[in-house]
Amino acid sequence: MPLSRTTTGRFANRIFRQSLTAQRYQSTGIPSSEVIDTDVVIVGGGPAGLALASTLGSSESIRNNLKVTLVDGGDLSKIKTWNAPPTSFSNRVVSLTNKSKAFLTDIGAWDHVDEARTNAVEHMQVWDGVSDARIEFDAQDLQLTRVNNGMATLTEILNLQRALLRHLDNLPNIQLLHRTKVTSITADSEDKGSWPLIHLDNNSTLRARLLVGADGFNSPVRTFAQIPSFGWGYNTQAIVATLVHPPRGAFEGPNTTAYQRFLPTGPIAFLPLSPTMSSLVWSTKPALAAALQAADPNVLAIMINAAFRLPHLSMKYLHQRILESHAAGISILPDTLRQELQFREQSHAVGPTSAYSSLQIIGGQQGIPPADSEMVPPLVTQIQAGTVASFPLKYNHAETYLGEGVGARTVLVGDAAHTIHPLAGQGLNLGLGDVESLANCITATIATGGDIGSYTSLLRYSQSRYLANHTVMSAVDKLHKLYSTDSDAIVWARSVGVEVLNELDSVKAAMMMSAGADFGNVAPPSWSASGWNIAASGVEILAKATKTAEAVGNTLTSTIGANLSTFIRSTRP
Amino acid sequence: MVSTILRQTFLQQSRSPSIRQISYSCRRLNGALKSGPSHNSVNPDEIAHFSKLSSEWWDEQGEFSFLHKMNPVRMQFIRDRIFEVAQEENPGLSSKPHQALQGLDILDVGCGGGLLSESLARMGANTLGIDASQSNIAIASSHASADPALKPASGRSNLRYRNAPAETLLLEPKRYDVVCSMEVLEHVENPADFLSTCAELLKPGGHLFLSTIARTPTAYFLTILVAEDILGKVSKGTHTYAKYIKPSELLDYFRDYHSPPNNQLKTSPPVSSRPWITSPSSTTYLNRSEADIRGLIYKPLAARWSLAPRDAWWALECNYMLWVRKPKEPYAAAR
Numbered sequence: 001m002p003l004s005r006t007t008t009g010r011f012a013n014r015i016f017r018q019s020l021t022a023q024r025y026q027s028t029g030i031p032s033s034e035v036i037d038t039d040v041v042i043v044g045g046g047p048a049g050l051a052l053a054s055t056l057g058s059s060e061s062i063r064n065n066l067k068v069t070l071v072d073g074g075d076l077s078k079i080k081t082w083n084a085p086p087t088s089f090s091n092r093v094v095s096l097t098n099k100s101k102a103f104l105t106d107i108g109a110w111d112h113v114d115e116a117r118t119n120a121v122e123h124m125q126v127w128d129g130v131s132d133a134r135i136e137f138d139a140q141d142l143q144l145t146r147v148n149n150g151m152a153t154l155t156e157i158l159n160l161q162r163a164l165l166r167h168l169d170n171l172p173n174i175q176l177l178h179r180t181k182v183t184s185i186t187a188d189s190e191d192k193g194s195w196p197l198i199h200l201d202n203n204s205t206l207r208a209r210l211l212v213g214a215d216g217f218n219s220p221v222r223t224f225a226q227i228p229s230f231g232w233g234y235n236t237q238a239i240v241a242t243l244v245h246p247p248r249g250a251f252e253g254p255n256t257t258a259y260q261r262f263l264p265t266g267p268i269a270f271l272p273l274s275p276t277m278s279s280l281v282w283s284t285k286p287a288l289a290a291a292l293q294a295a296d297p298n299v300l301a302i303m304i305n306a307a308f309r310l311p312h313l314s315m316k317y318l319h320q321r322i323l324e325s326h327a328a329g330i331s332i333l334p335d336t337l338r339q340e341l342q343f344r345e346q347s348h349a350v351g352p353t354s355a356y357s358s359l360q361i362i363g364g365q366q367g368i369p370p371a372d373s374e375m376v377p378p379l380v381t382q383i384q385a386g387t388v389a390s391f392p393l394k395y396n397h398a399e400t401y402l403g404e405g406v407g408a409r410t411v412l413v414g415d416a417a418h419t420i421h422p423l424a425g426q427g428l429n430l431g432l433g434d435v436e437s438l439a440n441c442i443t444a445t446i447a448t449g450g451d452i453g454s455y456t457s458l459l460r461y462s463q464s465r466y467l468a469n470h471t472v473m474s475a476v477d478k479l480h481k482l483y484s485t486d487s488d489a490i491v492w493a494r495s496v497g498v499e500v501l502n503e504l505d506s507v508k509a510a511m512m513m514s515a516g517a518d519f520g521n522v523a524p525p526s527w528s529a530s531g532w533n534i535a536a537s538g539v540e541i542l543a544k545a546t547k548t549a550e551a552v553g554n555t556l557t558s559t560i561g562a563n564l565s566t567f568i569r570s571t572r573p
Numbered sequence: 574m575v576s577t578i579l580r581q582t583f584l585q586q587s588r589s590p591s592i593r594q595i596s597y598s599c600r601r602l603n604g605a606l607k608s609g610p611s612h613n614s615v616n617p618d619e620i621a622h623f624s625k626l627s628s629e630w631w632d633e634q635g636e637f638s639f640l641h642k643m644n645p646v647r648m649q650f651i652r653d654r655i656f657e658v659a660q661e662e663n664p665g666l667s668s669k670p671h672q673a674l675q676g677l678d679i680l681d682v683g684c685g686g687g688l689l690s691e692s693l694a695r696m697g698a699n700t701l702g703i704d705a706s707q708s709n710i711a712i713a714s715s716h717a718s719a720d721p722a723l724k725p726a727s728g729r730s731n732l733r734y735r736n737a738p739a740e741t742l743l744l745e746p747k748r749y750d751v752v753c754s755m756e757v758l759e760h761v762e763n764p765a766d767f768l769s770t771c772a773e774l775l776k777p778g779g780h781l782f783l784s785t786i787a788r789t790p791t792a793y794f795l796t797i798l799v800a801e802d803i804l805g806k807v808s809k810g811t812h813t814y815a816k817y818i819k820p821s822e823l824l825d826y827f828r829d830y831h832s833p834p835n836n837q838l839k840t841s842p843p844v845s846s847r848p849w850i851t852s853p854s855s856t857t858y859l860n861r862s863e864a865d866i867r868g869l870i871y872k873p874l875a876a877r878w879s880l881a882p883r884d885a886w887w888a889l890e891c892n893y894m895l896w897v898r899k900p901k902e903p904y905a906a907a908r
Contacts, residue, residue: 450692
């Protein structure tokens with residue numbers, strides 16, 4: 001062979017190194033008897049991880065070809081045996097899009113969901129807390145293939161997790177290792193294309209063809225794979241709680257309307273669960289959240305009612321009162337707050353019989369309800385004991401979903417890949433989209449004899465999800481930023497913007513997807529992505545208009561500016 | 574304008590073929606296709622080239638990233654042709670496409686790092702990968718040994734590798750259900766001999782799968798000028814334009830090709846045996862039970878290869894795949 005000596009030496013060297021690696025795996029390190037070869041290891045038993053395990057288990061070709069193990073540190077049997085009376089609801093609720101629900105039905109998991117505990121959203125009311133500009137969404141506007149689905153389905157996360165666990169009971173090929181912690185993850189060699197070793201606290205080690213990080217925002221799998229992630233905190237805390245209220249009256253619709261008001265401190269959302277129970281997600285400043293959480297639950301109930309009704313100026317004042325008394329260590333009494341509220345409502349000319357009064361006589365709503373009663377949620381009378389909790393809001397997106405180098409054969413799904421503001425209720429839906437796409441990618445790879453852990457085969461997953469997720473995430477992020485201010489100029493642009501949006505059917509349709517609807521089976525598969533693109537560009541235009549308005553506002557004298565915005569606001573209903 | 578630039582570029586490139594070279598290569602091929610005496614088809618320079626690159630085989634984002642991406646499409650073509658024939662011959666067949674390769678004896682000639690061999694083995698075929706480069710076989714074996722489903726020690730492995738040229742296998746009695754040779758034809762010394770070796774290694778009714786690059790300006794532009802010289806994605810010297818083979822030349826070869834009796838070493842083929850492809854070269858039509866030829870198209874935005882539809886002759890300008898079936902009864906008179 002016409003090979004020079006140096007070349008021969010070089011490649012011989014490479015081969016030597018390669019075979020050394022192979023030997024090292026076989027002869028050193030952890031005794032091979034304790035290393036269990038596994039095809040897919042899913043770390044994390046949250047909804048995304050369980051959904052992935054269920055999906056892989058429900059595919060015949062995957063079941064016959066791959067060994068799948070899910071590892072979770074918690075006690076999943078507690079979730080599997082979770083049983084709550086129909087009069088109480090968990091405070092962690094998600095909105096599932098029709099697409100997500102159809103997917104869960106396809107894999108056979110939806111059959112195990114207690115449907116009596118879920119609720120279809122038929123209608124949505126979204127409005128600006130400062131200008132009162134409002135968008136209304138109705139399920140009937142959508143050409144839904146199945147009418148009873150509504151725009152989205154609200155369900156407790158526990159109900160969904162329990163369903164997925166029950167579904168997995170029927171899939172014995174999927175191994176569940178719960179109450180088992182991952183102590184560390186290492187690569188089995190220093191070369192490219194190494195295999196991850198997942199060391200468990202039960203002294204065994206899993207060697208994975210494909211390691212899936214479904215382990216949430218602080219993903220240890222992401223850290224192992226050295227995937228950088230990019231994001232920021234919103235300096236916002238989300239308070240969640242289960243709310244108790246009287247049923248809607250005979251002249252009102254059923255409790256199937258979701259409400260969201262964008263206050264400058266953050267959006268407050270009311271998600272209907274049953275005729276007399278609903279879920280709260282109130283995003284607000286951390287200090288305010290701490291004060292509200294520490295206050296008497298009745299104070300919180302009054303504040304929730306006010307937050308959906310009272311004009312922004314007075315709401316700001318009430319916030320101040322709550323903060324001051326919390327700082328002084330005095331807990332404000334419900335009665336004091338009611339008096340405060342009475343005065344405020346009088347000065348805003350809100351009568352005691354108005355739908356916008358938080359002080360209506362509860363239970364006295366027999367007969368004809370006040371006008372506009374459907375513009376605001378029912379009055380909260382009580383908060384289910386022990387359901388008030390809060391968590392900080394973040395935006396975070398991993399730079400890539402696929403590990404490389406030492407992190408080869410690693411992929412991220414759900415919150416491990418992306419964390420999003422909950423205002424559009426998209427977090428878990430994006431995660432389920434990841435799960436569906438990854439399962440499809442694995443099935444396609446098996447069908448052509450590929451290695452499911454290889455970078456090339458996983459590329460299909462990251463290509464189909466990264467940009468789609470990014471589009472939704474940035475649209476939601478821009479919405480949050482746009483609505484987190486009470487500057488006159490921006491509010492003016494915002495009110496005009498939202499009203500403009502209301503007129504544009506296509507944009508409205510895209511916005512409806514933010515609330516979790518879809519266009520059923522009639523829409524082409526690419527529709528949801530393009531819908532979001534429309535939504536994103538709509539928000540983009542809005543953001544530009546805001547900047548222009550801001551610039552205009554700065555050049556005008558403050559009096560003219562204020563007059564202008566007052567004038568514009570007075571022309572709005 | 575573009576064509577002028579292209580022509581100029583052709584003439585300026587030191588490694589680019591002159592018109593004389595192209596016509597020489599045509600003669601070389603035609604001559605080779607008719608040549609009788611057996612040569613070793615291995616080209617030492619080519620082996621040295623790929624040996625040098627052997628450690629790169631499994632770097633999916635490196636030198637061979639295009640081959641990694643091409644692999645699922647090749648597998649899809651192989652799987653579907655075999656499944657289609659199996660279904661046609663046995664209409665009651667209940668198996669699914671992904672089971673089509675199960676239990677078949679498959680030979681992968683010029684397996685390189687084992688990209689295709691591993692996939693064939695995963696789909697249940699008893700796979701033998703052979704390569705004339707010792708270092709390629711070392712890399713392929715080492716890579717498979719890291720995979721519990723493929724490593725020989727596991728006992729359930731149906732993947733083996735051997736450092737041997739295809740010709741040596743002719744000396745053994747073993748014949749194969751399927752012979753694959755992916756992106757090899759454009760690297761061998763004597764394509765006609767190589768093709769007849771592959772053909773003879775098949776059982777009657779066996780399937781031959783080839784993939785290679787067409788000798789067209791498009792292919793020159795994409796595989797040599799862009800991939801090697803401009804983008805540097807592929808090492809210089811990987812491809813030699815004159816060695817590219819046109820789809821029509823390959824089809825014509827099998828229109829003339831008759832299996833020798835009893836698969837013995839080359840004797841003059843009996844005239845009475847049917848050629849592998851019976852449809853005349855004057856038509857573009859191929860009998861679906863005999864052969865199929867498909868272009869492979871790279872979609873840069875999706876970073877993915879796809880298989881062109883059956884009648885897309887325009888897609889045969891660059892990378893393409895050929896499936897041709899060895900007649901079941903070599904002595905049957907031509908119809």
